[in-house]
Amino acid sequence: AGPLKIRTVAASFPLLPGRESPFLLYQTEQAGKAYQNPILRIESGARFTASLDNALAEPTIIHWHGLHTPAAMDGHPASTIGPGGRYEYDFKVSNRGGTYWYHTHAHELTAEQAYHGLASFFLVDDDDQRRLAKALDLQLGVTDLPLVIQDKQFDAQGKLLYKPSAHEAMMGWLGDIVLANLTPNAVQAVTPRTYRLRLLNGSNARIYRLAFVKGSTPLDFTVIGTDGGLIERPETVTEAFLAPGERLDVLFDAGQAQPGEDIFLRSLAFDAMENEGPAGGSGGMGGMGGMGMGRMMASMSSSRLPLGAEFNVLKLSVKAGDRVVAKLPATLSQIKPIRTEGAAQRKIELSMGQMRFLINGRTYHMDEIAFDVKRGAVEIWNISNPTMGMPHPMHIHGFSFQVLERIGSPPQVAATARFGQGRTVSDLGWKDTVLVWPGETVRVAIDFAHDFPGDQTYVFHCHNLEHEDGGMMINFRVK
Ligand code: C2O
Ligand code: CU
Numbered sequence: 001a002g003p004l005k006i007r008t009v010a011a012s013f014p015l016l017p018g019r020e021s022p023f024l025l026y027q028t029e030q031a032g033k034a035y036q037n038p039i040l041r042i043e044s045g046a047r048f049t050a051s052l053d054n055a056l057a058e059p060t061i062i063h064w065h066g067l068h069t070p071a072a073m074d075g076h077p078a079s080t081i082g083p084g085g086r087y088e089y090d091f092k093v094s095n096r097g098g099t100y101w102y103h104t105h106a107h108e109l110t111a112e113q114a115y116h117g118l119a120s121f122f123l124v125d126d127d128d129q130r131r132l133a134k135a136l137d138l139q140l141g142v143t144d145l146p147l148v149i150q151d152k153q154f155d156a157q158g159k160l161l162y163k164p165s166a167h168e169a170m171m172g173w174l175g176d177i178v179l180a181n182l183t184p185n186a187v188q189a190v191t192p193r194t195y196r197l198r199l200l201n202g203s204n205a206r207i208y209r210l211a212f213v214k215g216s217t218p219l220d221f222t223v224i225g226t227d228g229g230l231i232e233r234p235e236t237v238t239e240a241f242l243a244p245g246e247r248l249d250v251l252f253d254a255g256q257a258q259p260g261e262d263i264f265l266r267s268l269a270f271d272a273m274e275n276e277g278p279a280g281g282s283g284g285m286g287g288m289g290g291m292g293m294g295r296m297m298a299s300m301s302s303s304r305l306p307l308g309a310e311f312n313v314l315k316l317s318v319k320a321g322d323r324v325v326a327k328l329p330a331t332l333s334q335i336k337p338i339r340t341e342g343a344a345q346r347k348i349e350l351s352m353g354q355m356r357f358l359i360n361g362r363t364y365h366m367d368e369i370a371f372d373v374k375r376g377a378v379e380i381w382n383i384s385n386p387t388m389g390m391p392h393p394m395h396i397h398g399f400s401f402q403v404l405e406r407i408g409s410p411p412q413v414a415a416t417a418r419f420g421q422g423r424t425v426s427d428l429g430w431k432d433t434v435l436v437w438p439g440e441t442v443r444v445a446i447d448f449a450h451d452f453p454g455d456q457t458y459v460f461h462c463h464n465l466e467h468e469d470g471g472m473m474i475n476f477r478v479k
Pocket of ligand 2: 357391392393462463464467472
């Protein structure tokens with residue numbers, strides 16, 4: 001039906017009672033009706049064509065997060081278009097079925113623009129997805145619910161507040177109002193059956209430790225997918241970390257509560273592990289004695305909800321209905337392990353410089369290539385994060401990877417690492433973003449095979465969006 005026309009627009013809506021909140025949104029039209037931040041849905045293997053018209057007073061560009069596209073279609077910061085500009089996208093969606101997303105990647109404006117709303121879902125269908133939907137009688141928008149979790153600050157008028165201090169620009173901007181699909185105090189009515197929740201962390205900097213709780217009891221939920229589609233088998237857990245950029249596809253049986261009861265999707269308390277260390281940029285703290293730096297940093301944020309605080313994300317309000325007990329399929333899909341014999345090992349060292357975080361000692365320069373990778377090569381990236389610093393969700397463009405191993409995990413991560421080689425449930429399947437905690441080395445295998453003509457330059461960066469804009473990003477070129 002011709003290319004999808006997407007326009008970036010400024011629009012307000014009443015998100016808080018009695019107040020209008022201005023946002024930046026993607027708008028499309030279908031049959032004369034306007035849709036804002038539409039969920040795009042496409043079949044694996046199909047061709048995707050779209051035009052982006054920038055109706056904003058600032059530059060922008062769209063990145064299709066998780067998709068394997070030629071570099072020119074990827075929304076590299078160098079592709080950023082000015083006000084009134086247009087960018088045409090045309091590529092084959094070769095990824096497997098799964099929960100991907102699209103968001104702004106405007107050069108040095110990603111954080112502020114994504115925060116103001118420029119982000120939504122890009123769902124890919126395939127046979128595995130259809131088989132699952134059929135087996136569990138899932139219906140998108142009814143019992144299969146895409147849910148983007150974001151935290152924001154608002155001023156008294158209801159306007160989004162985004163004013164990172166130098167320190168907040170360094171650590172990441174946190175909100176104190178948590179939104180599920182742009183809704184504060186979100187409530188979803190459910191009946192005693194199984195729901196699929198496609199959880200996306202669309203926050204700038206906040207990490208969530210997600211659990212479903214009734215009272216204070218964590219209930220079981222079943223992870224069926226991660227960033228790049230379904231995992232091999234359903235895995236039942238009671239909690240999982242979800243870092244900015246990551247997705248977690250879960251099944252939840254609302255029949256674990258009685259009609260009239262409430263269940264909360266909650267972010268549990270955790271140790272944020274923010275630690276600038278003695279060499280950090282904040283002078284004059286020598287006399288703080290035994291006060292944990294983590295707490296110190298939290299108290300310096302303008303958010304009243306520090307990283308690692310506990311809060312609710314979504315209320316599931318259980319209504320009367322037929323009890324449906326789903327029989328989970330024993331296998332969901334097949335994941336072929338990347339063959340790593342003879343693979344080149346690459347060191348990726350995260351570090352902290354002058355008030356900013358670095359990758360292999362570098363800060364981002366648009367026309368600097370950090371390294372070349374051979375087309376078709378399999379590489380193992382050993383991403384290491386020093387003990388001093390903070391957790392970083394590292395994201396690669398253009399390719400998906402498999403997490404091989406997590407080494408040196410802090411106790412709160414090691415406690416849930418029951419999937420071999422120190423891996424947690426979030427590490428299974430195909431990934432494009434992986435959280436690397438202080439003191440950890442995460443080893444990932446990447447297959448750089450592609451059939452795009454010529455050299456392709458992509459970015460690899462931290463998905464803490466303040467870090468990304470602050471230069472925690474490199475270009476790599478696939479030759
Ligand atoms: Cu979702 Cu380069 O990012
Ligand atoms: Cu980071």
